[in-house]
Structures are given as structure tokens and as C-alpha cells.
Amino acid sequence: MGLTSLALVVTLAVAAGAIAAALLWWWPRLAGGGIRNVAGRAGGVLLLELTVLSLIFVAVNRANEFYASWSDLLGTDTGRAPIVPVDHPATTGVTRLTRAVTVTGTMPVTAGGHGGSGGLLESVRIRGALTGLTAAGYVYLPAGHDRGGPAGHGPDSASPGGGRLPVVVVISRQPGEPGSPGGPGSPGGSAFSAARLAAAAAGEIAAGRLPPLILVIVPAGTLPARRGCLNIPGGPQQATFFSQDLPAAIEAAYPASTSPARWALAGDAAGGYCALQLAMTSSQAFAAAAVPPANYTTPPGGVPGGGPSFAAQDSMLWQLRHQPMQPISVLFCGPGAATPFLSLVRPPMRLTWAASAGASTPAAVLGWIGRALSSGAARQG
Numbered sequence: 080m081g082l083t084s085l086a087l088v089v090t091l092a093v094a095a096g097a098i099a100a101a102l103l104w105w106w107p108r109l110a111g112g113g114i115r116n117v118a119g120r121a122g123g124v125l126l127l128e129l130t131v132l133s134l135i136f137v138a139v140n141r142a143n144e145f146y147a148s149w150s151d152l153l154g155t156d157t158g159r160a161p162i163v164p165v166d167h168p169a170t171t172g173v174t175r176l177t178r179a180v181t182v183t184g185t186m187p188v189t190a191g192g193h194g195g196s197g198g199l200l201e202s203v204r205i206r207g208a209l210t211g212l213t214a215a216g217y218v219y220l221p222a223g224h225d226r227g228g229p230a231g232h233g234p235d236s237a238s239p240g241g242g243r244l245p246v247v248v249v250i251s252r253q254p255g256e257p258g259s260p261g262g263p264g265s266p267g268g269s270a271f272s273a274a275r276l277a278a279a280a281a282g283e284i285a286a287g288r289l290p291p292l293i294l295v296i297v298p299a300g301t302l303p304a305r306r307g308c309l310n311i312p313g314g315p316q317q318a319t320f321f322s323q324d325l326p327a328a329i330e331a332a333y334p335a336s337t338s339p340a341r342w343a344l345a346g347d348a349a350g351g352y353c354a355l356q357l358a359m360t361s362s363q364a365f366a367a368a369a370v371p372p373a374n375y376t377t378p379p380g381g382v383p384g385g386g387p388s389f390a391a392q393d394s395m396l397w398q399l400r401h402q403p404m405q406p407i408s409v410l411f412c413g414p415g416a417a418t419p420f421l422s423l424v425r426p427p428m429r430l431t432w433a434a435s436a437g438a439s440t441p442a443a444v445l446g447w448i449g450r451a452l453s454s455g456a457a458r459q460g
Contacts, residue, residue: 082149083141091134098127142401179206179328180218188219188277190285197281198222200273205297207324210316214325217273219294221284224334243334245292245341245452247445248325248365249276250299250350270441271296271347279441289449293335295325299350308353309360309393321353322361343367343448351375352395355409359398362405367451369444372415372432399423408451413439 080087102123109119146152181204190197198221206213220226224244251271273296283289310316326342329335336342342365346354351370358368375395391397396419406427411420414434424430437443 082137082146082152085141088134088137088141091130091137095127095130095134098123098130102127179208179324180204180332181206186274188274188281190222191278191282195285196222197278197285198224200277205325205328207320208327209324210320212315212317212320212324214297214320216295216297217277218329218333219273219277219280219296220333221281221291221293224291226333243336243341245290245343245449246326246329246335247292247294247343247345247448248321248354249294249296250344250346250353251276251296252299252347252349270439271345271350276441276445280445283442283445283449289445290453292445292449292452293329293333295329297325297350299346299353308357318357318360321357322364326364339364340366341452343369343452345369345444345448347371348373356393356395358407358409359395359405362407365407367408367410367448369410369412369448371413371439372411372434374416375420396420396423404428410444410447410451412444412447 080090105119105123109116109123140146182201183204184202186200186202188197188200189195198219201218201220202215203218204213204215221244249271251273276294276296280289280292280294284291308317308321310318326335330337339362344354344358344365345368346352348371351373352375354368355370355375358365377394391401399420400423404425404427408429408431409420409424411430411432411434414436420430421432431447433443433447
């Protein structure tokens with residue numbers, strides 16, 4: 080009988096009721112003096128208390144998944160998750176974290192019809208110091224802002240030429256190589272390709288409709304095993320990579336905000352599940368998410384291990400029904416069905432549904448995120 084099974088809860092509830100009934104029935108016979116009667120009363124009360132406390136523990140644990148199994152509770156679990164050491168030279172902490180981002184190419188970005196430079200789009204490889212995972216992707220840095228980590232940068236600010244900028248992590252189908260055939264620089268590139276996202280951001284920033292921000296674009300499925308974004312028992316720790324490794328690396332290498340209230344997620348049809356899942360399970364790292372409407376019950380790629388308990392947690396509708404609401408803002412951008420979420424979301428989570436086709440364009444999505452992060456609406460609930 081599993082620690083998180085409903086059968087265990089029912090068994091303990093029935094046992095508690097039976098013990099309470101037995102105590103009421105036998106109490107008059109145990110009312111007399113003598114060691115035997117005193118021991119009987121004390122033993123019966125103690126047994127009832129232990130059963131009720133066990134019932135409370137099992138019910139709370141089943142709702143919140145503090146312990147997934149008896150072996151987890153008793154400390155006898157023999158499952159192992161590999162710890163991958165990251166070899167860095169003995170230099171300062173800032174230098175070590177900065178080397179977690181390796182720039183492999185640079186492409187200038189134009190600001191559309193506004194003229195002038197729109198910033199830089201860099202091809203990067205991000206290596207996780209905690210997880211040992213490595214992701215290839217792109218970073219867009221707006222014009223007027225230099226690359227570099229904490230040194231030389233003041234408090235969080237969106238002022239041109241300095242300060243720390245909001246960050247949007249975009250999980251996209253196939254960002255591609257800038258300018259390569261079929262890549263984001265070609266007419267057939269995805270709307271959420273790196274080059275088109277960077278161009279849209281540069282144009283909106285130049286027009287004054289979007290505050291300067293940093294884009295971190297990661298291909299969906301770039302990390303091993305699956306496209307969902309939870310920590311797999313005994314496998315890749317993708318939630319830790321996105322919520323801890325990636326922010327630490329970007330904050331060290333770029334003038335990125337260190338406040339979770341100024342970090343957001345976005346995803347297209349391939350990356351939306353991952354982006355929404357991260358927002359709902361890592362609200363300590365992200366304040367908002369923009370994703371297309373879809374059925375977010377079943378994770379793409381399946382659940383590689385972890386058992387039924389982990390499979391339930393991997394369903395975001397299960398999360399909404401059984402876990403506390405997170406203080407995040409979510410935008411469903413574009414036409415589609417979002418009815419399950421509309422009926423389950425409660426404060427402090429905030430849900431916006433823009434069903435028009437124009438709401439799913441990069442400029443519209445970035446504009447909503449920019450307003451949410453700038454106004455603090457993402458944390459208001």
C-alpha cells in the first residue's frame with residue numbers, strides 16, 4: 080500500500096473510527112482502579128492519537144507530495160541521481176559564472192524602419208553549474224547596453240546605457256542559426272525564431288512601446304530526455320537548470336535583473352508546455368509566462384520514470400487542483416481552447432486570454448510581458 084495512495088488514507092480513517100468506537104464501548108469497564116484498567120485506558124487513548132496523527136500526516140503528504148514513497152520517508156531509497164562536477168579554474172565567483180555562458184557567434188540586429196542599431200543577437204552555450212546540463216541558444220542584448228555581469232552595473236533599471244534589464248526566457252520550436260537556410264533569418268523561419276524575436280524586440284524598443292530587455296532563446300527539447308521541464312528522479316534536473324543555473328549564468332554574463340519579479344517566460348506551440356510548467360513550479364524565479372492556448376494536461380514526450388505520483392504532478396491541471404495558486408501572471412495568446420484553466424485559476428495567480436490571432440505575434444507577446452514586468456502586475460495576483 081503506497082504512502083500516497085488513497086487506500087492508505089481510507090484504511091487509517093476506518094481504523095481511527097473503529098478504535099474510537101471500541102474505546103467508547105469498553106470505557107465503562109476500564110473506569111475502575113488498578114494498574115490493568117489504567118494501562119488499558121492509556122493504551123487505548125495513545126493508540127487512537129497515533130492513528131489520527133498518522134491519518135493527518137498521510138492526508139497532508141498525499142496532497143503536497145513531501146514524501147513519494149515509504150523508502151523516501153524512511154531514508155532507505157537506493158535510487159541515485161548523478162551529480163556532475165563542473166570544472167572551473169580557481170578564480171573569482173563572477174568569472175566562474177560568466178564562463179558558464181560561451182558566445183559562439185554574433186549577429187547585429189536592426190531596428191526595422193526606425194534606423195540605427197537595434198542591438199546584438201549572440202549564439203551561446205549555457206552550462207549549468209548545479210546540474211551539469213548544457214543548452215545551446217541565443218541571447219538578444221538591446222542597443223545601448225554592454226555585455227558584462229554585476230561589475231560596473233547599478234541597481235535594477237531600464238534606463239538606456241546602464242542598469243539591469245528585465246529578462247524573457249523564450250522556449251521555441253527551432254530558433255535555428257541566424258541567416259542560415261531555413262533558419263530564423265530566412266522567410267520560412269518560425270515566428271518565434273531567434274532573429275524574428277530579436278527584430279521584433281528591437282523595433283518595439285526603438286518605437287518606445289517596449290522597455291529595453293534581454294531575450295534568452297532556448298530550443299524546445301535542447302535538454303535531454305523530454306520537453307517537459309520538471310526534475311526527473313534519477314535523470315535530468317531541467318527545472319533546476321531553468322530556474323537556477325540559467326538565471327545565475329545570464330546575470331553574471333549580461334546586465335540582467337537579479338529580481339525574479341523581472342523575469343518572464345514565453346513559449347510557442349512546442350515550448351509552451353515547458354514555459355507554463357516552469358512558471359507554475361518555479362514562481363520563485365519567474366513572475367509571468369506567455370503561451371498559446373492548448374491542452375496542458377499531458378506533457379509532451381511522456382513521463383520517463385517517476386511513477387504515478389510524478390505523472391500526476393507533471394499535469395498542470397492536477398497542479399491547479401491540488402497545489403496552492405502561484406503569484407504569477409499567465410497570458411494565453413492567440414485563438415484556441417483554454418477553458419480548463421479559466422475555470423480553475425484563482426488569486427494570487429492572474430490569467431489573461433487574448434484570443435485574437437494578432438495576440439500571438441512576437442511584438443504583441445513581448446509587449447504584454449514588458450508591461451507586466453514594468454508595472455509589477457505579474458506579482459499583484
